[in-house]
Amino acid sequence: MEKNYTNAIYWLTKVAERGNIDAQSYLWDCYSAEGAQRDTVKAIYWLTKVAEHGDTCAQRKLGEFYAKGLYASQDSSKAIYWFTKAAEQGNIMAQSTLGDSYYYGKGVAQDDLKAVSWYTKAAEHGDAKAQYGLFLCYTAGRGLKQDSLQAQSWLNKSAEAGYSEVQWLLGAFSENAQKAEYWLTRAAEQGVAAAQWELGLRYYSGEKLHLDYTKAVYWLTKAAEQGFTLLSSQAIVGCCYYLGRGVKQDYSKAVYWLTSAAQDGHPEAQYYLGECYYEGNGVKQDLSTAVYWWTKSAEQGNLNAQSDLSYVYFNEGNYSEAVRWAANPAEYGYVQAQGILGVCYFSGKGGLKKDLSKAISLISKSAEQGHIAAKAFLATCYEQGKGVKKNKEKKRSSSHETELFVRSERLVVKLTIFLSVHTFFVILHLNLANLVYV
Numbered sequence: 001m002e003k004n005y006t007n008a009i010y011w012l013t014k015v016a017e018r019g020n021i022d023a024q025s026y027l028w029d030c031y032s033a034e035g036a037q038r039d040t041v042k043a044i045y046w047l048t049k050v051a052e053h054g055d056t057c058a059q060r061k062l063g064e065f066y067a068k069g070l071y072a073s074q075d076s077s078k079a080i081y082w083f084t085k086a087a088e089q090g091n092i093m094a095q096s097t098l099g100d101s102y103y104y105g106k107g108v109a110q111d112d113l114k115a116v117s118w119y120t121k122a123a124e125h126g127d128a129k130a131q132y133g134l135f136l137c138y139t140a141g142r143g144l145k146q147d148s149l150q151a152q153s154w155l156n157k158s159a160e161a162g163y164s165e166v167q168w169l170l171g172a173f174s175e176n177a178q179k180a181e182y183w184l185t186r187a188a189e190q191g192v193a194a195a196q197w198e199l200g201l202r203y204y205s206g207e208k209l210h211l212d213y214t215k216a217v218y219w220l221t222k223a224a225e226q227g228f229t230l231l232s233s234q235a236i237v238g239c240c241y242y243l244g245r246g247v248k249q250d251y252s253k254a255v256y257w258l259t260s261a262a263q264d265g266h267p268e269a270q271y272y273l274g275e276c277y278y279e280g281n282g283v284k285q286d287l288s289t290a291v292y293w294w295t296k297s298a299e300q301g302n303l304n305a306q307s308d309l310s311y312v313y314f315n316e317g318n319y320s321e322a323v324r325w326a327a328n329p330a331e332y333g334y335v336q337a338q339g340i341l342g343v344c345y346f347s348g349k350g351g352l353k354k355d356l357s358k359a360i361s362l363i364s365k366s367a368e369q370g371h372i373a374a375k376a377f378l379a380t381c382y383e384q385g386k387g388v389k390k391n392k393e394k395k396r397s398s399s400h401e402t403e404l405f406v407r408s409e410r411l412v413v414k415l416t417i418f419l420s421v422h423t424f425f426v427i428l429h430l431n432l433a434n435l436v437y438v
Contacts, residue, residue, distance in 0.1 A: 021055070032047075047062060057091070099119035100129075128158045131158035131163070167184075180202075191226075193223045193227075212246075234264070258272050270296045271294065301328075338362045339366040343359065
């Protein structure tokens with residue numbers, strides 16, 4: 001026999017009008033369901049009829065619908081009326097909801113004694129939210145005497161009963177690493193994004209939990225998929241895929257997550273996204289886009305981005321911008337920035353007044369950290385006595401280290417050290433500046 005909702009509703013209505021609660025309940029289902037027969041006015045009418053028979057589930061639903069304005073206009077007094085009807089008959093969810101209503105003054109005047117009364121009824125039957133409500137009452141001393149031990153007891157019961165937000169709080173503030181991991185994991189498994197983020201971040205940093213990049217990426221991805229951006233889950237996940245940390249290196253996934261975080265303004269994500277465009281990893285190589293993201297990152301103080309921008313502008317011959325971006329990272333010991341700033345002082349480029357003393361100081365710092373271009377440049381300075389006292393032994397030492405480095409890297413490049421600043425420019429343009437850590 002084919003389904004015929006019109007005939008079914010017709011005969012159900014006949015029976016329901018005679019007071020049959022099952023028929024009335026079926027009509028509620030029919031009129032509230034999606035489809036051609038949906039009719040919210042008739043749906044609420046028949047649900048009310050069921051509730052008037054004393055059905056506590058129907059009473060609680062009516063209370064919820066009037067409280068939220070679903071199927072009917074919002075009406076706080078009707079909501080409290082039906083919640084109370086259900087609660088007085090032992091409906092635990094209605095009791096817990098009434099506890100909230102009286103505690104927060106939602107739809108009724110605030111009444112701490114009534115809040116405690118309804119919370120207690122529901123909490124004693126294991127309702128996690130009501131147990132949390134009693135924790136609040138005992139903590140604040142509302143409706144009963146303040147008692148920290150009772151408060152903690154009800155908080156633990158709420159967590160054990162599965163209240164995910166409480167599980168997250170217990171995990172986040174626990175000084176015990178094992179308990180923190182236990183509660184954060186339980187909350188994270190229930191989909192609490194903040195718990196997923198907290199758990200992932202702890203595994204990533206190794207603070208308060210053991211270092212575990214695989215678990216870090218797993219939980220941070222879960223948080224990121226929910227759009228949780230605090231300290232950017234997306235940025236950390238993107239960096240992990242870029243570096244192959246805890247997951248197999250995947251530049252396409254790195255670009256996906258880094259783009260999301262970069263657009264939200266995360267400086268580290270902006271830097272690594274710039275790297276992707278500069279190297280052509282996961283995206284088509286595009287220097288202008290790389291510079292765009294590096295600039296965004298550099299403007300927020302990212303030293304790596306500032307150093308890389310100085311290198312790009314130096315190679316383009318835009319020495320004023322190179323100097324501008326090299327200054328800050330050079331102070332923090334970034335070898336590439338020190339070298340660029342040093343050579344600009346040496347030659348008086350980028351708006352800097354020629355200063356051989358500053359130049360040699362910066363380039364020496366860069367060379368001491370293994371920067372091959374800086375070593376090569378110092379060799380010419382010591383041999384020629386430019387900015388330093390002429391010293392052929394130091395010249396040979398720097399030249400020898402340069403030669404050993406080049407051989408060890410098996411670079412098919414013949415380097416001739418000219419007795420001029422041109423040496424530094426040549427080595428940088430050979431793109432050795434990114435390979436110069438010994």
